[in-house]
Amino acid sequence: MNSRNLAPLCIALLGAAALAGCSNWSSSPPMRGNALLEPINLPAAQKEAPSNPANFNQALAAEYAGLATNLSSQEHDWADADYFSRKGMAAGGGQMVVPEQNSNWLVPLEVPLETRTALADGRRRLVTALDNGGRDRLPAVAARAQERYDCWVERMEDDWRTAVNGPCRAEFLAALAQLEGTPQPAAAPAVPPVATRQYNVYFDWDKSVLTEDAHKIVDQVATQAKRDHSRVAITGKADLSGTDAYNMALSHRRADAVRQALQSDGVPADSIDERWVGMREPPVPTAPGVREPRNRVVEINFH
Numbered sequence: 001m002n003s004r005n006l007a008p009l010c011i012a013l014l015g016a017a018a019l020a021g022c023s024n025w026s027s028s029p030p031m032r033g034n035a036l037l038e039p040i041n042l043p044a045a046q047k048e049a050p051s052n053p054a055n056f057n058q059a060l061a062a063e064y065a066g067l068a069t070n071l072s073s074q075e076h077d078w079a080d081a082d083y084f085s086r087k088g089m090a091a092g093g094g095q096m097v098v099p100e101q102n103s104n105w106l107v108p109l110e111v112p113l114e115t116r117t118a119l120a121d122g123r124r125r126l127v128t129a130l131d132n133g134g135r136d137r138l139p140a141v142a143a144r145a146q147e148r149y150d151c152w153v154e155r156m157e158d159d160w161r162t163a164v165n166g167p168c169r170a171e172f173l174a175a176l177a178q179l180e181g182t183p184q185p186a187a188a189p190a191v192p193p194v195a196t197r198q199y200n201v202y203f204d205w206d207k208s209v210l211t212e213d214a215h216k217i218v219d220q221v222a223t224q225a226k227r228d229h230s231r232v233a234i235t236g237k238a239d240l241s242g243t244d245a246y247n248m249a250l251s252h253r254r255a256d257a258v259r260q261a262l263q264s265d266g267v268p269a270d271s272i273d274e275r276w277v278g279m280r281e282p283p284v285p286t287a288p289g290v291r292e293p294r295n296r297v298v299e300i301n302f303h
Contacts, residue, residue: 032104033083042068045085048092051205051291056139057091062293063147064088064097066284071154073287080154087150099123100150105157115160119153122172129179140202140213141178144294148172171283174198181220199300201258205241205291208253210261218258221300222265230302232267234258236276239295240288248278258298 049065050058065088072081091097102119110116126149134142148171155163163169178199199221201214210218225232236255238247255276263269282295 033079033081033086035078035082038072038078038082038085041082041085041089042072045088045092048089050092051293053140053143053293056135056142057094057097059140059143060097060146061088061092063143064091064150066292066294067147067151069286069290069292070284074285075158077158080158084150084154097146099126099146100153102153102156105153107153107156108160113164115156115164119156122149122152122169122176125180126172126176129176134179138179138213138216140211141175141217144200144202145172145175145179148175167283174200178217178220198302201254201298201300202293203254203296203298205239205293205296206250207296208250208257210257214258215261217300218261219265222262222267225262225267225271225302228302231271231273232262233273233301233303234262234275235281235299235301236274237281237283237295237297237299238279239290239292240279240282240286241291242279244278244280248276251276251278254296254298258300 045061045065045068049062051062053059053062064084068081068084068088071077071084075081087097100123102116102123107115107119126145130142130146134145148168151168152163152166152172155166155168199217201210201217203209203214204211221232224230234255236251236253236258238251238254240247242250255274259269259272259274262272279295282292283297283299284292284294286292286295
């Protein structure tokens, strides 16, 4: 009998003392997560994660719930799923939840690949961007950057060969570039814009209306497109809740909303390539019916 099948029995034996620690977390614990408690903490994190985050902590709670769900359902890594569930609940409760320290994870090959150096540099840039107002300016993007960084660290311990240049790292760098590329106040020295090649515009569940954060991202895309005379490719997507036909139409409306906003910002219509794929190319694979915030997106690329 594996440890997951023992979970209900062990949880009962642990009693109230164990349950009292379910919501606690630490960035340097003796055991990061507990597979026996994952059946309690993951559903709690999913339930508490807001579907329409209003600030950075709420967005971070939703991001960590998504990461924990993926680790549980796709990777069957119940200990890490438990750990990130607890980070999500802590963020949702208003606690300051920090990005992971790579020294707390078994990341191999500092020599010759300098894997830990790369992680440390990424964390330094992330913390700088967050502390310089990123949490308030672009809360959804900031939360995405922190969660994707933690995903990168976790994946480097689990399978460095695929993680060293894998999707968690790429998506972290894309979100980080958005944070670092946000224009500074007029009184600050001018900062050259970051030449980001992909932007993600996220939507509320079952919605195709641009949020305030989404308008800011579209404005950045329009500025870069007009400055560089670039073509813009947009791809509308939806999560796996609902039917295929409904999600195809929903992703179409989302792509249209982004295209219309770009045109309103001065991007020529003939410079925009638009497509929509519904639930068929989810950035984060999930089980059918899962309301995954990261899959409710229009991806914008330059080419």
